[in-house]
Amino acid sequence: MVHIKKVDIFGFKSFGFTNSTVNFEPGLVSISGPNGSGKSNILDAIIFALGENRPKIMRVDKLRSLIHDIEGARRGPKMARVSLQFDNSDRKIPVDSNSVVITREMDEHGENTYYLNQKQTNRNQILDLLEVANASLNQLNAVQQGTVTRISEFTAEEKRTVIEDLIGLSYFDEKKSESIKQLEDADRRLEVALARMDEIKKRIDELEVERNLKLRYELINREAWTIACDFSIKQNEGDSD
Structure with a gap:
């Protein structure tokens, strides 16, 4: 089953301009810490790398605000970069590699660049690969605060749609x-x-x-x-x- 093995974060929200790495093991992973320590920013970084373009989903007013201290006086280029390393040993992602690394970079002007295993690509290709592997954002792979309550209030039609998303029917x-x-x-x-x-x-x-x-x-x-x-x-x- 496709799962994230590692997240590398640079210049994203509360993560400063030094590379931060979060490792994940298969199964249930819990990240704990005091309020304001940036736990939710890890999930924001993940969905950013997966191609999310709606600022409100990542709790900012505009995408440019995702860059750490964007209005500060840092010398040198300001950018946000997140890399996700997936375990692809079962080849659910249609790439002939045991590991697949998806990277998204955004510069201070809001321009985005995507990479697949260090080779530049485009957002649509990333989204298509994730859809095939049932790892896209549209399949409840990222459940944010308040989503559980919203799911419990779904109508029968909305539940049917979610189930179809989860098993991949909506993609086809x-x-x-x-x-x-x-x-x-x-x-x-x-x-x-x-x-x-x-x-x-x-x-x-x-x-x-x-x-x-x-x-x-x-x-x-x-x-x-x-x-x-x-x-x-x-x-x-x-x-x-």
């Missing part, structure tokens, strides 16, 4: 919807192309008629010219006699 439903939309778009483009082809064929037929008329006109002109020349020659021969 979304892919099916995307494929159907792409197919419909392709059908519309094909209809437009066929309509243009009909217009082009009609124009070709018109040009063919014009071409034939022109060739006929030129042929008649040549024949008339030949007849006129022959008549002129014969007339000149008659005058000579």
Whole structure:
């Protein structure tokens, strides 16, 4: 089963500009500490690395505020970087490696860069890989404060949706919807192309008629010219006699 083995955090929220590492073992892991010590920031860092883009989910007003002491006087670049190392020995994440490292960096201007095993990639690829492994944010893999109470108040339809998310059905439903939309778009483009082809064929037929008329006109002109020349020659021969 896919699980996080290690989290490396740099410049994220209460974690300063030195690398902090949190190791996880399979099974239940508990992180304890006094209020304000940054326990919840570890979960925020994890969901940040998984591609979360909603500031309120990570308890800030804007993504740029996730960078530690963003308004301070630190010399050098200010950035937030979080790396998640996953145990992928069962290959649930479709990457041929026993460990998969996903990294997200955000600079002081709010620009984001993603890496998969130290190779730059894009957010969509990261999200697709996590969806396949049932490790995405949409499948209750990250349960924040207040979420348990909200789940207990779910309607039957909402519970059904959550269950479908957990077993991965929603991923394939979304892919099916995307494929159907792409197919419909392709059908519309094909209809437009066929309509243009009909217009082009009609124009070709018109040009063919014009071409034939022109060739006929030129042929008649040549024949008339030949007849006129022959008549002129014969007339000149008659005058000579």
